[in-house]
Amino acid sequence: MTSPEPINGEHPIAHHLIRSARIVADDGEESVAATVYCPLQERSTTVAECESCRRFHALHFDATARTTSVVCHAGPATPGEERADPLHGVGGPLDPETPIADIMTRDVLCVRPEVTVDELAALLVGHEISGVPVVDAEGRPVGMVSRADVLRAAQERGDTEESQRVTLQPDDIAPLDIEQGFHVYEPIKTTARDIMTPVVLQVHESASIRQAASLMAYEGVHRLAVTSDDGKVVGILSSLDVLRWFGRSCGYLIPVPARKRS
Template sequence: MKDIPGYIDITPGDFKEIYQLASRHALKRAAESVKAKDVMTRKVFSVKRSTPVEDVADLLALNGISGAPVIDDDGKVAGIISEKDFLTRLGIKDTGTVMGMIARCLKNKGCMIVSIKTGKAEDIMSSPAITVSEDITIQEIARIFTEKNINRVPVTDSNGHLAGIVSRADIVRYVPAQYKE
C-alpha cells in the first residue's frame, strides 16, 4: 500500500476482499498464460524401452523420483514407467503402496518381485504416454492431471522428442515463486 500515492479509505474487510479477488485474478491470468516450457524440468531422467526393470527401479530410487519417461530408439516418448506400474504388474491394485506390497509379500511367504525381475521397461510401462507440447498452458496441464489421474507429463518438442517433464510439484512450485519480490 505504501507504493500507492495518496490515501485510500477502506476497511480491513474491504482490503481482504480486494486482495482475494486480485490474487484469484493473478493466478487465473498466470494459469492461462504460463506455458509448459516455463515450468518444466529440463533435466529429465529417462530410460530406454530395453532398460532392465532392476535398473529402472535403481534410477527412480537413487534420484528420489516416482516415474520416468520411456524413450524409443528415435528419442520419442514411448511410455511412462512409475511406481504405480511396478505395483500394478505385481498384482497390487487395491493396496498400491510400498507397505501394501510388503504386507502382500509377507502373506504369500515369498516376494512377487521375482515375477518381474528379468523384465524390461517396455514390459511394465504405461503406453502410449500422454505427452504435451512446450506451448500448452499450465491450466490445461492441470486439467490433464485431474482427468487422467496422473502426476507427471512428458513435454515434447515440435519433432516429438523429449524436451522436459512437468510434474504436479512443478506447477505448485511455480505459483509462490511468482509472488516473490
C-alpha cells in the same frame, strides 16, 4: 533462427535455458540430447543452431542455480521464452497462460524399453524421482513408468519369478558339473516395456500451464511428457511443478531445489 527488426537499434539481452534429456539404455550407457527453446521460432533447436545464429551472444553458466543458458540479442519477451531466474514471478500475477517451459523439469531422465525393473528401481532411488518416460531409439515417448509400477512389479514377482529353459551346448555343461538329462532355467527379466503405461500423455512445449493442469486433472495423472515439434522428450511437467508455480505466484518464496523431484 529468424531475426526481428531491432528496437531503437538494439535487441535486449535474453537468456534461454538449455534443457537436457538423458536416455539410459539396457546396458547402462547414457546418451544426452541438449536443446534450447527459441521463442521466435516457437520450437526447440540444438545449441549448435543457436551458436550459428547472428543473434547469438554467449553461453552463460549460473553457478548458483547450476544452469547453462544461451544468451542472445532477442526482441521483446514472447510466450514460451524461458527465464534463468528460478524465483522469477514470485508475488506476480497468477497467469494461467504462463508457458510450461517456464516451470517444467528441464533435465529429464528417460529409459529405453529394455531396461530391467531392478535397474529402474536403482535409477528412481538414485535420482530421487517418482517416474520416468520410456522412449524409443529416436527419443520419442512410448510409455511412462512410475514408482508405483516398479513396486507393483516387485510385489507380483515375489519368490515366484518366471523362468525360461536355457539350452546348453555340450561345452557349457562340463564347467557347470551338470549331468545329462538335467535342464538349466534362468529368471525372465521384467523390463520397462512389461510394466509401463503404454498410453503416453504429452503436451507440446508451447502449451500453457492452464492446458497442462487441466489435462493432468482430467486424466488423474501426476506427470506429463513435454515434447518438441519432432515428438522428442524435452521436459517433464509434474503436479508438483504446478504447485510450486502457484505458491510462488501467490507470493511465497519457494526456490527450485537443486534436484527437482517429479
